Amino acid sequence: MTIPKQPEPPPRCSFCGMDRHSVRMLISGIDAYICDECVKLCVEIAENESRA
Secondary structure (H helix, E strand, O other): OOOOOOOOOOOEOOOOOOEOOOOOOEEEOOOOEEEHHHHHHHHHHHHHHHHO
16 A cells, blocks of 8 residues: 655745745745745845945
8 A cells, every 4th residue: 555645845935934826936046945035135134234
């Protein structure tokens, strides 16, 4: 008797936890994902740090 395979859950942003259906874009890395909203936040933080 074989056990039916469970479907894999959709990928989620490794930073905020949103799934791919809740964001506009989900970028995959080697072992992680990042959504467009987290990328935007990271850019804002980097810009603020470079001004300081």
